Amino acid sequence: MSVTAQSTKSNPFEAERNGLQLRRSIVNKLSIILTGFFAICASLFLIYLIGYIAAKGLQFINANFFTQRPRAPGETGGGWATALQGSAILITLATIIGVPLGMAVGIFLSEVGRGPFASFVRFLVDTLTGIPTIIFGLFAWVLIVVPSHSFSAVSGGVALGIIMIPTVARATEEVLRLVPNDQREASAALGATHSRTIMQVVVPAARSGIVTGVMLALARVAGETAPLLMTAGGTPFFNTNLFHQIDAIPLRIFNFTLSPYQIERDQAFSGALVLIVFVVITSLAVRWATGGFKRRGR
Amino acid sequence: MEVPVATERNSIQARSRAWLRASLSQIRVQARRPGDFAFRVLLYLFVGIVLVIVLGIGWVLLSSSWPTIQQFGFKYLTNPAFDPIHNTFGVGPALFGTFFTSAFAILLAVPLSVGTAIFLTEFCPRRLRFPLAFLVDTLAAIPSVAIGLWGFLVFAPWLQQTGEPWLQQHLGFLPFFQGTPYGVGMLAAGLILTAMILPIITAISREVMVVVPVSQREAMLALGATRWEVIRYAVLPYGRVGITGGAILGLGRALGETIAVTLVIGNQATPPSASLFQTGYTLSSVIVNQFGEATPGVFLSAVLEAGLLLLLITLLTNILARLLIARMGRVGGGLTA
Numbered sequence: 085m086s087v088t089a090q091s092t093k094s095n096p097f098e099a100e101r102n103g104l105q106l107r108r109s110i111v112n113k114l115s116i117i118l119t120g121f122f123a124i125c126a127s128l129f130l131i132y133l134i135g136y137i138a139a140k141g142l143q144f145i146n147a148n149f150f151t152q153r154p155r156a157p158g159e160t161g162g163g164w165a166t167a168l169q170g171s172a173i174l175i176t177l178a179t180i181i182g183v184p185l186g187m188a189v190g191i192f193l194s195e196v197g198r199g200p201f202a203s204f205v206r207f208l209v210d211t212l213t214g215i216p217t218i219i220f221g222l223f224a225w226v227l228i229v230v231p232s233h234s235f236s237a238v239s240g241g242v243a244l245g246i247i248m249i250p251t252v253a254r255a256t257e258e259v260l261r262l263v264p265n266d267q268r269e270a271s272a273a274l275g276a277t278h279s280r281t282i283m284q285v286v287v288p289a290a291r292s293g294i295v296t297g298v299m300l301a302l303a304r305v306a307g308e309t310a311p312l313l314m315t316a317g318g319t320p321f322f323n324t325n326l327f328h329q330i331d332a333i334p335l336r337i338f339n340f341t342l343s344p345y346q347i348e349r350d351q352a353f354s355g356a357l358v359l360i361v362f363v364v365i366t367s368l369a370v371r372w373a374t375g376g377f378k379r380r381g382r
Numbered sequence: 383m384e385v386p387v388a389t390e391r392n393s394i395q396a397r398s399r400a401w402l403r404a405s406l407s408q409i410r411v412q413a414r415r416p417g418d419f420a421f422r423v424l425l426y427l428f429v430g431i432v433l434v435i436v437l438g439i440g441w442v443l444l445s446s447s448w449p450t451i452q453q454f455g456f457k458y459l460t461n462p463a464f465d466p467i468h469n470t471f472g473v474g475p476a477l478f479g480t481f482f483t484s485a486f487a488i489l490l491a492v493p494l495s496v497g498t499a500i501f502l503t504e505f506c507p508r509r510l511r512f513p514l515a516f517l518v519d520t521l522a523a524i525p526s527v528a529i530g531l532w533g534f535l536v537f538a539p540w541l542q543q544t545g546e547p548w549l550q551q552h553l554g555f556l557p558f559f560q561g562t563p564y565g566v567g568m569l570a571a572g573l574i575l576t577a578m579i580l581p582i583i584t585a586i587s588r589e590v591m592v593v594v595p596v597s598q599r600e601a602m603l604a605l606g607a608t609r610w611e612v613i614r615y616a617v618l619p620y621g622r623v624g625i626t627g628g629a630i631l632g633l634g635r636a637l638g639e640t641i642a643v644t645l646v647i648g649n650q651a652t653p654p655s656a657s658l659f660q661t662g663y664t665l666s667s668v669i670v671n672q673f674g675e676a677t678p679g680v681f682l683s684a685v686l687e688a689g690l691l692l693l694l695i696t697l698l699t700n701i702l703a704r705l706l707i708a709r710m711g712r713v714g715g716g717l718t719a
Contacts, residue, residue: 096552100611108608108611109608111610112608112609112610112611113612115500115609115613116501116505116610117607119497119498119500119501119505120505120506121499122493122494122495122497122498122501123498123501123502123506123514124514124520125494126494126495126581126584127513127514127518128450128519128520128522129521129577129663130520130521131517132523133524133528133529134524134533136532136536137528137531137532173407179603184428185428185431185432187430188424188425188428188429188496189428189429189432190398190427191425191431192426192428196422196425197429198473203433205429205433208432208433208436208437208710210434210704211436211700211701212695213632213700214634214696214697214703214704215439215638215693215696215697215700215702216637216638216639216640216666216693216696216698217638217640218638218640218669218670218689219439219443219638219664219689219692220439222443222669222673222686222689223439223442224440224448225673226442226443226686227442230678230682247436249432249435253432255490277415277417277418278418278421279417279420279421279422280417280418282421283421285469296552303523305529306525306527307524307525307526307527307639309525309527310526310639310641310670311524313670317403319652325592333674334525334527336643337527337528337531337580338527338530338549338645339639341527341530341531341534341535341645342645343532349535352531352535353531355637356525356528356531356532359527359528359588360525360528362523363523363524363525364520367520370517373663378483
């Protein structure tokens with residue numbers, strides 16, 4: 085692939101076509117420079133963004149941040165413990181709702197479903213991926229928050245759980261398809277029923293891939309803000325009642341961004357830093373794990 | 383190959399009878415293995431729940447926005463006022479803002495991301511490829527609220543102080559740079575959307591360019607083409623459909639993006655113009671701004687109709703994108719096989 089404009093210089097008509105050759109060579113170089121510039125700009129933007137948020141946010145990352153609840157507006161100190169606790173509860177609820185449903189759809193699509201019904205299910209799950217997450221928030225809001233007249237952890241968990249379904253389903257389907265057919269046939273030959281084959285041979289063989297998909301979905305919902313605005317609600321207090329409003333890291337970032345107090349706006353960067361570190365580490369781990377999985381799969 | 387109609391009907395009847403018999407016997411077999419049967423029932427139950435949720439979202443939004451649909455009809459789409467005090471609702475400015483910011487973002491993001499993808503797949507030194515691709519991919523993982531935080535507290539003030547006055551001074555004769563620079567507005571929203579959809583379009587363009595058969599490139603090189611000409615005349619035409627699909631997928635993301643855009647778009651309706659400095663609304667920012675005050679009745683229903691519109695718009699764009707990408711997959715697969 086190292087053929088460039090120079091290699092055509094032995095052309096006997098070089099003198100006549102010099103202008104054209106020169107132009108082609110310049111266009112070629114320009115395209116390399118320009119596309120390289122775009123790629124480097126995109127990468128530098130990410131580095132700048134993370135760097136800026138880290139520089140602003142690191143000052144509040146200390147023990148208080150993880151153990152204290154937020155102070156009254158404008159007071160110094162205070163931490164994000166309520167938001168961390170709330171996010172943990174919401175993500176747990178979302179996992180309880182989203183993972184079994186997503187895995188069931190994935191198993192169905194890979195092992196059981198055939199024909200038009202399976203295509204229909206696959207189409208609907210694909211459609212779920214493209215819907216803006218605020219729509220799921222509206223859905224949970226109309227069904228749970230409006231009738232009960234209260235924001236709640238449950239409604240937030242439902243909204244986030246639905247968001248997890250397509251990611252988990254597609255990941256499950258894809259890794260189950262990587263499991264060699266020999267294993268299914270071997271299991272059947274030993275007299276195992278279809279359900280035993282799936283649950284005790286196929287799914288365990290694809291376990292690491294499924295875990296990867298779940299982690300990816302977790303990382304995705306951990307940063308969701310819009311659906312939580314209208315479901316979890318946000319509160320500066322600790323709360324373990326699942327039917328009351330609950331805090332979350334993205335919600336606190338959003339509220340502090342719009343805060344009139346400098347200290348809260350600065351703390352928003354700390355929250356964003358924690359969130360980004362969580363999301364980036366998760367996706368790094370996933371990337372490493374999928375690399376490992378694919379190598380073993382082949 | 384003429385098949386008499388009667389036989390055709392017979393064969394359909396025969397086939398359906400055979401199908402019925404087969405499924406009955408299947409059920410009988412399954413009933414003999416209760417574990418298997420229970421597993422199947424449970425699986426279908428879960429899949430059923432997911433189907434109910436997906437279809438339920440559409441139904442809930444449609445039925446709860448029905449009062450506004452009935453009361454305002456198509457006027458809802460153009461009415462500039464979203465005004466609970468005078469009980470008149472419309473999303474004219476929001477629709478305009480949604481399409482304006484997304485169009486701006488897509489116009490900027492497509493060349494940038496196709497360029498990035500070209501560099502990453504064709505030009506990039508091997509050693510740089512992995513770190514650069516990783517950074518671009520990671521950009522997609524940054525939560526929307528973090529970008530919105532930076533956009534609202536850092537980027538918008540910078541635009542107001544430096545960026546927009548500079549644009550006005552040097553390019554002020556263009557209709558895009560008229561009016562007072564507020565910092566927040568269409569320009570800020572469009573640029574932030576560009577950064578958010580760039581990794582998506584880049585990722586899909588890269589996937590598409592990788593499936594272009596080596597023989598195509600080699601044929602072009604054998605004709606004495608430069609590396610750019612190989613891309614311009616062999617790679618890009620081959621991947622056009624797929625790249626278009628990726629761009630539309632990015633568009634769908636831009637249309638539905640909520641938090642980052644809500645933070646930087648200003649949320650103040652101005653008479654629509656071509657100016658990028660104007661503040662405005664998008665459909666999703668209307669929802670975020672209004673749901674808190676929404677009282678049951680027409681107000682609530684008007685907020686939900688904004689959601690319904692957003693759902694319809696993003697569904698259409700996504701289905702279109704998926705069809706294009708699927709077609710590309712088939713074409714690519716067919717040619718390489």
